[in-house]
Amino acid sequence: MEEKKFDVQSLIGFFLIGGLLIWMLYNNSFENNEAEDKQDTIEQVETVPQETNTSQKDVAIQEMDSTARARVQESLGTFGYSATLASASNETTKLANDVLDLNIDNKGGYISEARMTQFKTYDSIPVYLIKDGNASLNLNFTTSDGRVINTKDMYFEPTLSESGNNQVLSMKLKVSESEYLEYVYVMKPGEYMLDFSIRSQGLRDVISSSNAVNLDWQLKGYRHSKSISYENRYTELAWEYEDGDDDYLGQGELKDDEADDISWVAYKQHFFSSILLTDTPFATGKFISKNLVEDEEIDTVYTKEFATTLPLELKGGELNYNMNWYYGPTDYKILNDYDRNLDEVVPLGWGIFGWINKYVFIPFFAFLSGFLPSYGIAIIVMTIVVRIVLSPVTYKSYLSQAKMKVLKPEINELNEKYKDNAMKKQQETMKLYSKAGASPMSGCLPALMQIPVFYALFQFFPSAFQLRQKGFLWADDLSSYDTIAELPFTIPFYGDHVSLFPILASIAIFIYMMMTTGQTMQNNQQPGMPNMKFIMYLSPIMMLFFFNNYASGLSLYYFVSNLITIGIMLVIKYAIIDEEKIHAKIQENKKKPKKQGKFAKKMQDIMEQAEQQKNKK
Known part of the structure; x- marks a missing residue:
């Protein structure tokens, strides 16, 4: 089967969802083809013709001479x-x-x-x-x-x-x-x-x-x-x-x-x-x-x-x-x-996205909607199940973030000690990560693992015929946008109405980002990198504008999903992860000899050789 191309909205949505997931853990998406300059009419295709009076077209002949x-x-x-x-x-x-x-x-x-x-x-x-x-x-x-x-x-x-x-x-x-x-x-x-x-x-x-x-x-x-x-x-x-x-x-x-x-x-x-x-x-x-x-x-x-x-x-x-x-x-x-x-x-999406929809979300949603009293409740239950299934990924992501937070003082010391030698600073930082069993990438990888699920759902809800004209709470049609206010004017890219579910979803996303990256955002800001605080504020606003005209069922999913994720993060933070124990464990790991992998060893050798060459000069 040939892979489907992205249309503009799907491409924007894909990168928006993927970008949000990666930005959240950074410190721890229709083809956009411009219409070619073609004729304004389809020359090859005639508009369906009106009746004419020619002898060929309209000759009715019941008594023809x-x-x-x-x-x-x-x-x-x-x-x-x-x-x-x-x-x-x-x-x-x-x-x-x-x-x-x-x-x-x-x-x-x-x-x-x-x-x-x-x-x-x-x-x-x-x-x-x-x-x-x-x-x-x-x-x-x-x-x-x-x-x-x-x-x-x-x-x-x-x-x-x-x-x-x-x-x-x-x-x-x-x-x-x-x-x-x-x-x-x-x-x-x-x-x-x-x-x-x-x-x-x-x-x-x-x-x-x-x-x-x-x-x-x-x-x-x-x-x-x-x-x-x-x-x-x-x-x-x-x-x-x-x-x-x-x-x-x-x-x-x-x-x-x-x-x-x-x-x-x-x-x-x-x-x-x-x-x-x-x-x-x-x-x-x-x-x-x-x-x-x-x-x-x-x-x-x-x-x-x-x-x-x-x-x-x-x-x-x-x-x-x-x-x-x-x-x-x-x-x-x-x-x-x-x-x-x-x-x-x-x-339903190309490649793995379509596969997830065909063999997971479509049959599962059909099962839930078969006995639950409304499609809105079916969306909420499916969201809960998805978040529970992905909770181990969330845990690994938060654990990585906690390790990086514990190591932050030592990383700051290395930065200060080798502030005039970027290569040496990089070497020592990598050694610290290796001994402590931590890695900045270990926080990004779980986020990347979630992208197929999020994008599959991004394709599922707009295509779910079952949601057509099915209401839930104030939304009278889960396959279209919900409306709590009509505007007397049109806002570019937003529309002439106000939808509540996208507002709630954007607020939930903002709170989640504050929990995961807000506290350490400015400390991790690197020279020449985009202002992370600005990105944190911009992302929910982009979601708000993007989803205002989308299916309210999709906005409902993201709202509930982020609420559940916030709850899971709170449980992990206060009931599961003990930062003092993590710190003690890291200190024990640092005392043990750490066997380097071939790739890590090769990279370290290259960096040491480069350092030696620099010193000779």
Whole structure:
């Protein structure tokens, strides 16, 4: 599986979380691609066209005279037959089960409306993935007599039937009663996934084999969430290629890419996705994504516009593709159950971060939320468990800090004694650390060990569909920001509202940093290094701004996590660690001969040789 790229927000979050952990123990994170200067419109992708009055597009012919018939025949050639049928009108056929409602238009034979029956938007409107012409599916090909056909402008004849409990809709674009291009939709009970096939019969001599048959799929994503910027950050075009690798377009104003052997293409709108899958991989694919949010302060209908072009291969002069459509939640469990690698649509993080989410946090959170009374309580319980599991790491970190604190007077003596000889001072300091069994790095390593866990959770909460529109305390939606006050103006990078959970999390982080580094910060300040006190104040402020528009479930986690960590630190400090015993132990270690490792010995030899060379001069 190809590793996912960082988007801007994830990259900022990664470095912010990692930086905080390392700064805390120092004395003891969307790719940020600037949008290229491209055209303001997607030239390769037409916006879904409005109805026109041309003879080719809007000729309804239930009582057509011979002149009109001849005109249509001249315009459409053999496909003019389709415009003479009773189905040549803007009627729709409905397919519905208990989770999904679809309307399929005669014109174009494609889904003109797709509605989630069990979900609402942030303002209580039904969730539509397709409505009012925001999407289209078109086959573009050339006939043997040189005419260019676009199926989105043609009229299909519908036939609705049942096969067991399944609804089967055949949409035929006819050349004659026995020659046609056919779309077949099969809807199953309780499923977001439809079977979909494209096939032709008797068109061997109608479709030109010397020109490409292209499938063009376009969609403009509707806004569904309270925060347009937050939803847009997780709205993107993704695809799978070459037997399991996956990739996606970034967050730029206009992005495009190509790939080979495409097995599915997904238009992800944060918590809902439209996905086209195929049993026969498409040889190539071209993808375009355009950001439609020009100003986040202005209310908008759409987030991004997506377009895909996929070539279809003729076999024996005919088309025969078995595919699927998925219109439904971007829910890891639902997508994973299809066993088509669709779980990669959910952005759980690359590498070890995704592994932790898939095999630890997702199943564990599902277990907790299955019996606890609310998702907020499930987050708190999961936080407690995570902090308990990581408490040995916290203990080692604090123990290292305590050792360094005990050694501080002796280090100060060495600094004063060898203040004019930096190399000798370094040598003696390393000897002291070695004899005492202490190391400044032993405090940083535990922090680094925690980064995969913290970043995995940073990816988990924004992608957890279960949190969508689930409230806790004053937050009415744990998948979006909580609001305790609306501002009459917008603060850059902060927003037009005040969220309480990020404030509480920032305060908790500040207290934790004061406990771990505040007392010795200025004493450890090295010439030429950044002002550590400034960093200590800046970090919580950065967290406050960064999380104000993020999921309140994530801020709740960090708030509770830091409260628990503060509690664990207090217990370690006053009930477990005795600094006098540590000091006595260090003094005993200093009296014992210490066997140096090969690396340490080599480093010491190098430093001694350098010192000797310096003295000779």
